[in-house]
Amino acid sequence: MSQQSKPTKIEDVAQKANVSIMSVSRAIRGVEGVSEKKRAEILKIARQMKYMPNSAARSLAVANSNLIGISLPTFAADVFAEILNGMRQTFDTAGYSSVIDTTEYDSTAELNWIRRLLSWQPAAIILTGTDHHPETRELLKASPIPVLEIWDHTDDPIDICVGIDHFEAGRLIGEHAIEMGYQRPAFVSTPRGHDKRADARLAGIRHVFSQQRSTPVLASRPLLGNAFVTGFEGTKTLLAEHAPDIICYLNDHMAFGGLMCCQAQGLSVPEDIGVVGFNGLDLGSVLPIKLTTVRTLRRLMGITGARNLLARINGVPTEQSIVLPLELQPGQTTRPQTDDDRLKDQAGGQTLSVHRWADAGLQNL
Incomplete structure (x- = not known):
C-alpha cells in the first residue's frame, strides 16, 4: 500500500x-x-x-461516561416532551443519565451549549432537527462522541438520525385537501426561518397545490407567542385579508386556536372552512369535533433513537438514517368530497375563484 x-x-x-x-x-x-x-x-x-477517529477509539472515548446531552428547541411543546419521554425511559433502563438544554430554535445557542457539553466528555449527544450552525456540524463530525439527530430526516446526518420527512407530511396534507375539493388553501405558522420543519411542511403543501391546481398557498406568520393565541391571530389575519376555504396549521394547538377564531367569526367548520392540524396530540381527544391532523409517532421516535444511540455508544453497527411513517387522520374539521368536487377534479379544478385567489396570493408567498 x-x-x-x-x-x-x-x-x-x-x-x-x-x-x-x-x-x-x-x-x-x-x-x-x-x-x-x-x-x-x-x-x-x-x-x-x-x-x-476510528470506531474503536470512539467507543473508548465514551466508555467511562454515563451522561447523555439532549438539546431541545423548547419545553413548551407536547411533541418534544413525548420524544423525550421515550428516550429517557430507554436510557434509564440502560443506566444512563441525561442533561437537557433548550435552544429556542437558535443555532448559535445550540453551538455554545455543545461546546460546554463537550468539555464534560458525555457518552453521546442528541440534537433536535438536522439544520445546525455550520460549526456545530464540523465540531461534532470531528468528535469521537456519537450523535443522534431526532425529529427530522436527512440522508447525510452528523452520525445517525431518526425522524420524519416533513416535506412528505405537507404533501399528505395537500393531497387530502385537494381530494376533499378545497381550492383556496392557507397556512398558519411561525416567522419564516424560525422552524425549518414547519417551512418544509409548507413547502410540501405548496408543491402539491402548484402541481395539481396551479394555486398558491397563502401563509400567515404571526409573532411568536402562545400556540393557541398564534393560531387564533393567524386565522384572524387570513380571514380579514383573504377568503381561504381551508387553513392548515403548524400543530394541533394552533389549529385549536384557529377553530376558536372561526367560531368567533361566525364560520361553520367544516361547512364554511376546513381546519387541519399536525401531530395528533392528546388535545384532539377533548375537542367537540374530531380534528383532521397528521399523526406522528413521537414516543416511538424517542425509543428508536435511544436504542440506536446506545448501539453506537457500544460500537454496534446500526442504521444511519431511519424515517418513521406518517398517518393522515381525517376528522370532522374537513368536509367529505362531494359530487361537485369530483366534477371539478375531472375538469382540472380551475374556477374563477381559484384564479382570483392566485392573484391575491402573489404578494403572500
Whole structure:
C-alpha cells in the first residue's frame, strides 16, 4: 500500500499542525486546553487530511461516561416532551443519565451549549432537527462522541438520525385537501426561518397545490407567542385579508386556536372552512369535533433513537438514517368530497375563484 493510500493518523495531524497529539485530541473532542483560533486551525487541517477517529477509539472515548446531552428547541411543546419521554425511559433502563438544554430554535445557542457539553466528555449527544450552525456540524463530525439527530430526516446526518420527512407530511396534507375539493388553501405558522420543519411542511403543501391546481398557498406568520393565541391571530389575519376555504396549521394547538377564531367569526367548520392540524396530540381527544391532523409517532421516535444511540455508544453497527411513517387522520374539521368536487377534479379544478385567489396570493408567498 502506498503512503498516500494509508489512513491519516492523529500523529500526522499533529505534525502538520505543529502541535502535540494531546492538543489535536483536545481540539477534536472540543475540550478545554486549546484556544478557539488553534482549535479551528487543527480542525481545518484534520478535514483536509481526511482524518477520522476510528470506531474503536470512539467507543473508548465514551466508555467511562454515563451522561447523555439532549438539546431541545423548547419545553413548551407536547411533541418534544413525548420524544423525550421515550428516550429517557430507554436510557434509564440502560443506566444512563441525561442533561437537557433548550435552544429556542437558535443555532448559535445550540453551538455554545455543545461546546460546554463537550468539555464534560458525555457518552453521546442528541440534537433536535438536522439544520445546525455550520460549526456545530464540523465540531461534532470531528468528535469521537456519537450523535443522534431526532425529529427530522436527512440522508447525510452528523452520525445517525431518526425522524420524519416533513416535506412528505405537507404533501399528505395537500393531497387530502385537494381530494376533499378545497381550492383556496392557507397556512398558519411561525416567522419564516424560525422552524425549518414547519417551512418544509409548507413547502410540501405548496408543491402539491402548484402541481395539481396551479394555486398558491397563502401563509400567515404571526409573532411568536402562545400556540393557541398564534393560531387564533393567524386565522384572524387570513380571514380579514383573504377568503381561504381551508387553513392548515403548524400543530394541533394552533389549529385549536384557529377553530376558536372561526367560531368567533361566525364560520361553520367544516361547512364554511376546513381546519387541519399536525401531530395528533392528546388535545384532539377533548375537542367537540374530531380534528383532521397528521399523526406522528413521537414516543416511538424517542425509543428508536435511544436504542440506536446506545448501539453506537457500544460500537454496534446500526442504521444511519431511519424515517418513521406518517398517518393522515381525517376528522370532522374537513368536509367529505362531494359530487361537485369530483366534477371539478375531472375538469382540472380551475374556477374563477381559484384564479382570483392566485392573484391575491402573489404578494403572500
